Every structure is written in structure tokens, then in C-alpha cells.
Amino acid sequence: MTALTISLAACGGGGDDEGSEGNTNGATSGDAGGDGGGDPITLSVATFNEFGYEDLFEEYESLHDNITIEHVKADTADNARDALRNSLGADSGASDIEAVEVDWLVEFMQYPDKFTDLTDPSVEGRWQDWKSDAATTDDGTLLAYGTDNGPEAICYRADLFGEAGLPTDRDEVATLLEGDWQHYFDVGKEFVASSDAAWFDSANATWQGMINQVEVAYQDESGELIATTNPEVKALYDQVLTAAVDDELSAGLGQWSADWNNGFQQSSFATMLCPGWMLGIVEGNAAGIEGWDVANVFPGGAGNWGGSYLTVPAQGDNIEAATALANWLTAPEQQIKAFEAKGTFPSQVDALESEELLSSTNAFFNNAPTGEIFVDRAKAITFQPYKGPDYFSVNTALQDALTRVDVDGTDDATSSWDKFVADVEALG
Amino acid sequence: MSTTSTLRPPTEHAEPPPKRIGFGGRLSRWDLRLSPYLYISPFFILFFVTGLFPLVYTGWVAVHDWDLIMGQGEFVGAKNFTDVLGGRDFWNALVNTFSIFVLSSVPQVLAAITIAALLDANLRAKTFWRMGVLLPYVVAPVAVALIFSNLFADKFGLINTLLGAVGIDPIGWHSQRLPSHVAIATMVNFRWTGYNALIFLAAMQAIPRDLYEQASVDGAGKVRQFFSVTVPLLRPTIIFIVITSTIGGLQIFDEVRLYDQFGRGGADGQWQTLTILLYEQGWTRSNFGRASAIAVLLFLIIGVIGLINYFITRLIATSEVKR
Numbered sequence: 001m002t003a004l005t006i007s008l009a010a011c012g013g014g015g016d017d018e019g020s021e022g023n024t025n026g027a028t029s030g031d032a033g034g035d036g037g038g039d040p041i042t043l044s045v046a047t048f049n050e051f052g053y054e055d056l057f058e059e060y061e062s063l064h065d066n067i068t069i070e071h072v073k074a075d076t077a078d079n080a081r082d083a084l085r086n087s088l089g090a091d092s093g094a095s096d097i098e099a100v101e102v103d104w105l106v107e108f109m110q111y112p113d114k115f116t117d118l119t120d121p122s123v124e125g126r127w128q129d130w131k132s133d134a135a136t137t138d139d140g141t142l143l144a145y146g147t148d149n150g151p152e153a154i155c156y157r158a159d160l161f162g163e164a165g166l167p168t169d170r171d172e173v174a175t176l177l178e179g180d181w182q183h184y185f186d187v188g189k190e191f192v193a194s195s196d197a198a199w200f201d202s203a204n205a206t207w208q209g210m211i212n213q214v215e216v217a218y219q220d221e222s223g224e225l226i227a228t229t230n231p232e233v234k235a236l237y238d239q240v241l242t243a244a245v246d247d248e249l250s251a252g253l254g255q256w257s258a259d260w261n262n263g264f265q266q267s268s269f270a271t272m273l274c275p276g277w278m279l280g281i282v283e284g285n286a287a288g289i290e291g292w293d294v295a296n297v298f299p300g301g302a303g304n305w306g307g308s309y310l311t312v313p314a315q316g317d318n319i320e321a322a323t324a325l326a327n328w329l330t331a332p333e334q335q336i337k338a339f340e341a342k343g344t345f346p347s348q349v350d351a352l353e354s355e356e357l358l359s360s361t362n363a364f365f366n367n368a369p370t371g372e373i374f375v376d377r378a379k380a381i382t383f384q385p386y387k388g389p390d391y392f393s394v395n396t397a398l399q400d401a402l403t404r405v406d407v408d409g410t411d412d413a414t415s416s417w418d419k420f421v422a423d424v425e426a427l428g
Numbered sequence: 429m430s431t432t433s434t435l436r437p438p439t440e441h442a443e444p445p446p447k448r449i450g451f452g453g454r455l456s457r458w459d460l461r462l463s464p465y466l467y468i469s470p471f472f473i474l475f476f477v478t479g480l481f482p483l484v485y486t487g488w489v490a491v492h493d494w495d496l497i498m499g500q501g502e503f504v505g506a507k508n509f510t511d512v513l514g515g516r517d518f519w520n521a522l523v524n525t526f527s528i529f530v531l532s533s534v535p536q537v538l539a540a541i542t543i544a545a546l547l548d549a550n551l552r553a554k555t556f557w558r559m560g561v562l563l564p565y566v567v568a569p570v571a572v573a574l575i576f577s578n579l580f581a582d583k584f585g586l587i588n589t590l591l592g593a594v595g596i597d598p599i600g601w602h603s604q605r606l607p608s609h610v611a612i613a614t615m616v617n618f619r620w621t622g623y624n625a626l627i628f629l630a631a632m633q634a635i636p637r638d639l640y641e642q643a644s645v646d647g648a649g650k651v652r653q654f655f656s657v658t659v660p661l662l663r664p665t666i667i668f669i670v671i672t673s674t675i676g677g678l679q680i681f682d683e684v685r686l687y688d689q690f691g692r693g694g695a696d697g698q699w700q701t702l703t704i705l706l707y708e709q710g711w712t713r714s715n716f717g718r719a720s721a722i723a724v725l726l727f728l729i730i731g732v733i734g735l736i737n738y739f740i741t742r743l744i745a746t747s748e749v750k751r
Contacts, residue, residue, distance in 0.1 A: 075689070076690070081712075082711050085497065085714060088497045089496035089714075111498070252583075253583065254689070254695075256690075257689050258577060258578050258584075258585070259581050259582055259602075262583070263584070266583075266584060393712075393713060401695075404695045407603065408696060409603060410603060410696050411696065422516065427713070
């Protein structure tokens with residue numbers, strides 16, 4: 001134990017001013033996880049994009065004198081996934097808490113031994129069933145605590161809409177865009193005819209909205225890859241590329257690229273699909289730009305894009321303390337604060353009923369009642385698509401195919417699809 | 429076998445007395461024979477543990493079905509190699525690697541030797557210039573990549589904006605193959621030219637000055653001196669730089685990984701190099717067997733290129749100093 005403390009103190013760089021003496025009575029109690037208090041502990045938490053946890057970490061540190069939290073933030077979910085894979089393979093190097101995205105959760109569910117069993121009476125019934133079911137193994141072990149969901153709305157630039165002669169009020173825009181994807185693209189054609197800006201940011205991003213409405217897209221429940229033969233996938237692929245390239249609705253900015261980030265400042269596009277967690281990203285990239293708003297509508301009805309979980313890798317030194325922190329972070333009260341900070345929409349049942357959430361507004365988006373809008377968008381979701389263990393890899397290959405046509409212009413839709421088929425075959 | 433049998437008899441006949449010598453004597457004999465090996469052993473032990481073992485183990489992994497997280501699977505023989513060699517990705521990555529390598533190493537060595545020659549001249553504030561040359565090397569590769577990937581951004585990057593200002597169409601730094609290679613090679617050159625220049629400079633300063641005096645008495649100008657005195661005498665250093673920059677060039681990773689947001693070498697693999705492909709197979713797709721097969725192939729390629737480089741450099745340099 002002393003050895004452990006010494007090594008931790010060395011790692012933490014003596015971040016705890018209180019010192020280790022005199023904390024032994026455990027100033028904090030009553031937390032569900034019951035961390036021992038006392039010895040100074042540094043907990044590392046690995047996230048990506050925006051989780052809205054910065055203030056919560058400070059709050060937790062002030063509640064627990066002995067705990068210092070170190071935030072490891074990856075720029076994209078892809079990089080976070082690679083890093084986690086690597087640490088699991090090496091059996092070292094993982095953070096005490098690792099965030100996992102829904103698209104690749106299934107993949108990691110294949111290695112239950114690598115994660116701590118997080119089953120706890122205090123979290124029973126905390127999440128919507130589908131959210132916790134996805135993180136539960138066949139034998140009933142809960143491996144991850146749900147953080148947020150990604151019910152999607154449409155973010156739009158009211159000023160650009162106005163210049164192009166479209167309505168600017170968010171309710172009118174919702175009415176205007178009500179309909180299927182084709183309708184959304186048709187309105188787009190009308191818009192680009194009288195504006196310099198494109199209709200949406202990229203085919204990649206739009207694809208995420210479309211594919212998340214397909215019940216079984218790339219892999220069926222028996223594990224067979226159907227991505228290249230599924231007519232639904234091909235039809236959506238053709239539809240999004242026709243809109244993006246032939247109808248010139250896309251700004252052709254590869255999502256998450258330097259150009260994409262800059263595109264917000266350059267007012268390159270007028271609409272984008274907005275899952276809750278995207279609000280924080282838009283606000284960050286579009287700092288100083290006025291006119292962003294959110295409309296309570298989504299093409300094709302409703303959909304969920306992304307949303308994450310917190311896991312506690314079994315290799316960690318502070319599993320108990322990490323579990324307690326993960327438990328605290330994913331409790332409804334905290335998740336509502338994260339929503340207010342960065343728009344990450346809670347996946348907790350109690351949070352959805354909460355008055356705090358419903359009354360929450362977002363100043364950057366013209367004081368839109370984001371709480372109310374996203375609760376509505378979440379309620380409109382009727383099913384969760386099935387995502388097999390290869391979902392992420394196949395979707396990456398498909399995103400590449402879209403990028404080749406929409407962003408790079410190195411291929412046309414047909415030749416790019418052929419490469420996608422070859423890529424999927426190479427996966428096996 | 430025959431050599432040992434011919435060697436053994438003389439030693440036995442030549443030293444009969446030691447047979448009676450006690451244990452202490454035997455110890456001192458062992459001391460004499462073994463100590464030298466013992467003294468140099470730390471290097472070899474370290475080399476075996478950190479160099480040879482991983483090398484051999486990579487070969488072992490390459491013939492198995494091997495998952496990053498689940499570990500060793502079935503023995504599959506050459507399947508990983510045939511999968512790799514049979515796919516489009518490997519050959520694409522090979523061409524990219526060579527293209528980036530040529531675009532970076534060649535100008536780099538030429539520029540480094542020129543800069544070194546300039547620094548070797550009598551300059552004011554020598555140390556300042558010499559340290560200045562090394563500055564880019566001190567900057568973290570991640571920072572270099574971040575700055576350059578913004579300079580080279582396709583739509584709103586500084587370079588394309590400047591090109592636009594003089595009426596040239598924007599270049600697809602992240603979409604077209606060759607431009608992306610040029611951009612990445614620029615990053616590599618930015619970082620390594622100064623470093624190589626300093627090594628050249630150190631070697632140049634070891635060249636006896638009277639050679640230059642004699643050359644100028646013979647009527648050789650600066651340029652002639654450079655080609656007839658400096659370059660031939662730098663031969664060992666040139667070989668060293670060419671070989672290290674070959675290895676570095678073929679293993680290029682950081683700059684490519686950080687060139688765009690995904691680090692996979694482009695949606696069409698426009699700038700995917702062998703190491704990036706290796707990384708993608710091993711870490712993103714968890715297929716360590718295939719990644720190891722690529723590593724083994726890369727090792728062989730570097731070996732072959734290293735040899736070719738060595739002979740070419742030798743030929744060129746010796747033809748000039750030969751007496």
C-alpha cells in the first residue's frame with residue numbers, strides 16, 4: 001500500500017495541497033460508490049470531443065479532498081478508440097475511466113474481462129432500457145455507465161436563411177423542413193439557388209443521420225456482413241451523394257478536418273445535423289458568429305447519433321474510486337449540468353422528466369429552448385438500430401467512400417462504391 | 429567439423445603443464461578468455477532483449493492469427509503475407525512511402541550539405557547560425573504537423589490563400605496524391621535538414637585546412653574545392669546520413685499520422701505510408717498478424733534499400749578520390 005501511495009504521489013506530481021495526513025476520517029461520505037477517502041488519489045478520465053465535464057471535475061474535487069482528476073481529452077472519437085484498444089492490448093496505459101462511443105461499444109463488449117463489472121444497486125433503472133442493455137453482457141454484467149444520447153435536431157443559420165428568403169423563426173423552420181430526406185434536400189436546392197453558402201457541411205455528417213435510421217445496416221445479428229448487398233445502404237449512399245455533389249448542396253468539408261472547423265467561421269454552410277453533443281462543438285468552432293439556431297425537426301422523423309458511455313478498465317489501480325466517480329458523473333443531476341455546459345443530452349430516465357432540463361436554454365443558439373427541443377427529439381425516436389462488432393470499421397470505410405466523392409473529388413459515386421466493396425471484403 | 433579436429437591436437441600438446449594447475453589457475457584462465465566477452469556483453473544482452481527479440485517475435489506473430497486484445501490465435505502460415513501482398517493497400521502504401529521518401533531525403537541531403545558548407549565559411553556569430561539551423565529539430569513533431577496541416581488546409585489554408593492571391597487555383601493538399609506527398613515531405617525537411625547540416629558541418633571541420641590551401645594554390649575556386657575536396661572527404665558521413673535518412677524516410681509516421689484529423693492517410697489512401705498501414709491494421713483493426721507481416725516486409729525493404737544506397741554512395745564517392 002505504501003509503495004502504491006508513493007508511486008501515485010510521484011505520478012500526480014504532488015498535486016494535492018492538503019497532504020495525506022488528517023484526511024483519514026474521510027470527509028466525504030454518502031456517495032454510492034463509497035471511496036475510502038484518505039490517501040491522495042489521482043484519477044485520469046479519458047474523453048473525446050466535448051463531454052461538458054470540466055466544471056463537474058472541479059466540483060468532484062472540492063467534494064473529495066483526496067482526489068485529483070486528470071482529464072485526457074482526445075480530439076476525435078476515432079483517436080480515443082485507437083488509444084483504448086492499444087492500452088487494452090498492452091494491459092497498461094488506460095485511464096482510470098475511459099469514455100466509449102456507442103458505435104464502437106459493441107466491439108469492446110467482446111472483451112468483458114478487460115473491464116470492471118459496474119453492476120451496482122444504485123444504478124438500477126437509471127437509464128433508458130436500450131441504453132443500459134447495450135452495455136450489458138449476455139450474463140447480465142453491466143460494463144459501462146451511459147452518459148449522453150444523441151437525439152438529433154437541425155442546427156441552422158437564421159441570418160443566411162433570411163438572406164436567401166427562407167423563414168428564420170425556429171418554429172417556421174421546423175415546419176418548413178418537416179418531411180423525409182428528399183424534402184430536406186429539395187429545400188436545400190431552393191436555398192443554394194439564392195445563396196453563396198452550401199446547404200449542409202458534408203456528406204459524411206449527413207450520412208450519420210441517415211444511416212442511424214436504418215434498423216439493420218451493415219451487419220445482421222448472426223454477424224454476417226451485409227453492408228455491400230443491403231439495398232437500403234446503397235440507396236442512401238446514392239441519395240446523399242446526388243444531393244451533395246450533383247445538386248451541389250454540400251460545402252464539401254470533411255467532418256472534423258481543419259477546413260471543417262474553419263468552415264464555421266467562413267459561413268460556408270447553412271444547416272447541419274445536430275445531435276445534442278454537437279451544440280458544444282458548433283459553439284466552439286463558430287465562436288463570434290451570430291445567427292445559429294436550432295429547429296425542432298429532423299428529416300425522416302427522428303434519429304440518434306452517437307452518445308457515449310463511461311467504462312472502468314480492469315487494469316486500473318484505483319478501480320473503486322474510479323467506479324464511484326463514473327457513477328457520480330453519470331447520475332441524472334450531473335448529466336443535466338453537462339447538458340447545460342455542452343449540450344450533451346442525458347440518457348438518464350429521471351433527467352428526461354426533470355424541470356431543470358426542460359427549462360434549459362442555450363444562449364449561443366439564440367436562446368433556443370434546447371432542453372425542450374431535445375426532449376421532444378428523444379421522444380420521437382422509435383427504435384435503436386442494431387450495430388454489430390464490425391459496425392465502426394464498415395462505417396469508416398463508407399465514410400471514406402463518401403469523402404472520396406464529396407470532399408476529395410478523386411472518384412465518382414460508382415468507382416468509390418467499388419472501392420468500398422473491396423475495403424469491406426478486406427475486413428474479413 | 430574438420431577445422432576443429434585439426435585445431436585441437438596442437439593445443440593439447442602445446443600446453444601439458446596446465447593440467448596440474450588447481451582451480452584458481454583455471455579461474456584465471458577463464459578470466460583471461462571470458463572477461464572480454466563479459467565486458468562487452470551488456471550491449472549484446474540489451475540488443476538481444478530490445479532489438480533481436482522483438483524482431484524475431486514479430487516474425488512469430490506474423491505467421492499467426494493475432495488479435496491486439498485477445499492475443500495469439502491459430503497458426504496460419506503465410507496467410508497474413510498473402511493477404512497483405514494480395515491487397516491494393518500495401519502496394520499503394522509502398523508507392524506513397526517511396527514517393528515521400530524521395531521527395532524528402534534527396535532535397536534534404538542536398539540542402540543539408542549546402543547549408544553546412546555555408547556555415548563552414550567564416551561567418552560572424554557562428555554559434556548563433558549553427559544553433560538556428562537546429563531550431564526546427566527541437567520543435568516537437570506534433571507541433572510541426574499541426575502548424576503545417578493548417579498551412580496546407582485545402583479550402584482555408586494559408587498557402588492556398590496565397591496561391592489564390594496570385595491567381596493560381598487552390599491545390600488539393602489533402603485530396604490529390606502528389607501535393608499531399610509534397611506537403612508531408614516539406615514537414616520532414618523542415619525538421620531534419622538542420623540536424624543533418626550540423627552533422628555535415630562537424631565532419632567538414634575535421635577536414636585539414638591545408639588541403640583547401642593547396643587546392644587554392646592549384647587555382648581551384650570555391651565550387652571546385654567543394655566538389656573535389658569537401659565531398660570526397662565527407663564520404664563516410666554522407667553514407668551515414670543517407671542510410672539514416674533512408675531508414676527514417678521509410679518509417680515516416682508522425683507527420684503522416686497528424687496530417688489530417690483521422691491519421692489514416694486519406695480517404696483514398698493518397699498519403700497512406702507503410703507504417704500508417706501497419707498501424708491501421710494493428711491498432712484500428714486489431715489484426716496484429718497482418719500488421720506484423722507488414723513490419724517484416726518493411727524490414728526486408730529497408731534492408732535492401734540500405735544495401736543499394738550503400739553501394740551507390742560508395743561508388744560515387746570512391747570514383748573521385750581514387751588514386
